Amino acid sequence: MSSSSSPLWLWLWCFFIIAISPSVESRGDGDECWGRRIHIRKLPPRFNLDLLRNCSQFRPIYPSFCPHLANHGLGPTTHNRTLSWHRTDPSMLELLFHRRLLDYPCLTPDPLLADAIFLPYYSSLDALPFLFGPATNSSPFHGLPLFDHLTRIHRPDLWLRRGGHDHFLVMARPAWDFSQSPDAEPLVWGTSFLKLPQFYNVSALIIESRPTPYQEQAIPYPTSFHPSTPHLLHSWIRRVRRSRRTTLMLFAGGGGSIGSNPNIRRSIRLECNNGIDRANYDDDDDDDDNVYYEKVCEFVDCSGGVCEHDPIRYMRPMLETNFCLQPPGDTPTRRSTFDSFLAGCIPVFFEDLSARRQYGWHLPEEEYGEFSVTIAKEDVVWDGVRIVDVLRRIPEEEVRRMRERVIELMPRLIYRKHGVSSNVGWGGIKDAFDIAVEGVLERIRNRLLKFNYSA
Structure with a gap:
């Protein structure tokens, strides 16, 4: 889709951004916004809106994301x-987050009054030429035009006064895609954005972070559920609670074909194929407390991305299952983790990088045993540990407690629909966006103190 055929909603979005950005006032009075003021920095359209207009630029190598732009990044409705x-695409998190921030009650048009400065830079979309286009051998240049704009062209004083420590942005691809060494040989996957010293001081909210860099913080993948009112949220929670769980465990994903080399996904596929029809599974202990399941394992084949924009395909089976398996794939994390929370399906992790060492703002690290199960992937792949045996040994009462904790955490992991100014109207319920904003404000505050930058 070229810019000449852009849909009406995209032009309205452009007008909305232009109209609101210079005029948003700091809402809230007195101390309500103390320490919470955010300024959205003005960037030329080439860093955001123009990237949306070029949504089909890299076909057929990279599919068009034009349909996913609808509803300010939420995507079209499922029906x-x-x-x-x-039908939300995770790559739209930057647009989705930007739109939500326009409703934030403590925006300020004066950057000198701001506690944090947001860069509305759609970095994952700007990375596409380096990942799939003609600039694949020029990855160290990804982000340099933005740095030049921030430090030389538009208000360089805003960057220099705190060294960029008060700036933050959102990145809708795993950090792996932005972590190529600037000195790497050509054709190595990824760009060098997160490796460039120019951006070391910027806080990056990203869907999957690396284990150590201080500037990155993982925030939840967007799911397909975006309620606009507390009533819609609570209505869904009631449905989740009353769902009848007739399946022990489920894996929704691809990979792990039977002929592949040993890996955790292959082990899961083998175990599912061997036990899927054994509804009267007997774990060889005579514990009368074991629950009878109509199905031991459900496999939802998502190969080829068929599940990506079709939540009905996996959400219904998840609602009928007690445990959702979350093995790592090309990278440690999965969007399916957050889908399982949404369905009240207890996640089963196979390495700490899949969640425990990622989402510390949204999932309390010290409580992982209360809402998830961890089984080392090495034990399954190489030592013959059967996942079904581990899960069947968990008492029914403990399963109920874990599921209730999963449901309690659910609101923290979804992105509600834009148009609501704050969580006050939600009875204080905070969603993934609210918690991410609180977290980045606290991080920036601590960094400014550490490096002795004045407020």
């Missing part, structure tokens, strides 16, 4: 009658 369910 006409729904108010909350969308």
Whole structure:
């Protein structure tokens, strides 16, 4: 889709951004916004809106993301009658977050009054030429035009006064895609954005972080559920609670074909194929407390991305399952982790990098045993540990407690629909966006103190 055929909503979005950005006032009075003021820095359209207009530029190597732009990044609704369910693509997190921030109650048009400065830079979309286009051998240049704009062209004083420590942005691809060494040989995957010293001081909210860099913080993948009112959220929670769980465990994903080399996904596929019809599974202990399951393992084949924009394909089976398996794939984390929370399906992790060492703002690290199960992937792949045996040994009462904790955490992991100014109207319920904003403000505050920058 070229810019000449851009849909009406995209032009309205452009007008909305232009109209609101210079005029948003700091809402809230007195101390309500103390330490919470955010300024959205003005960037030329080539860093955001122009990238949306070029949504089909890299076909067929990279699919068009034009359909996913609808509803300010939420995507089109799954069906006409729904108010909350969308075909959301994770790559739209930057647009989705930007739109939500425009509703933030403590925006300030004066950057000198801001406690943090947001860069509305759609970095993952700007990375596409380096990942799939003609600039694949020029990855160290990704982000340099932005740095030049921030430090030389538009208000360089805003960057220099705190060394960029008060700036933050959102990145809708795993950090792996931005972590190529600037000195790497050509054709190595990724760009060098997170390796460039120019951006070391910027806080990056990213869907998957690396284990050590201080500037990165993982925030949840967007799911397909975006309620616009607390009533819609609570209505869904009631449905999750009353769901009848007739399956022990489920894996929704691809990979792990039977002929592949040993890996955790292959082990899961083998175990599922061997036990899927054994509804009367006997774990060889005579514990009368074991629950009878109609199905031991459900496998939802998502190969080829068929599940990516079709939540009905996996959400219904998840609602009928007690445990959702979350093995790592090309990278440690999965969007499916957050889908399982949404369905009240207890996640089963196979390495700490899949969640425990990622989402510390949203999932309390010290409580992982209360809402998830961890089984070392090495034990499964090489030592013959059967996942079904581990899960069947968990008492039914403990399973109920874990599921209730999963449901309690659910609101923290979804991105509600834009148009609500704060969580006050939600009875104080905070969603993934609210918690991410609180976290980045606290991080920036601590860094400014550490490096003795004045407020």
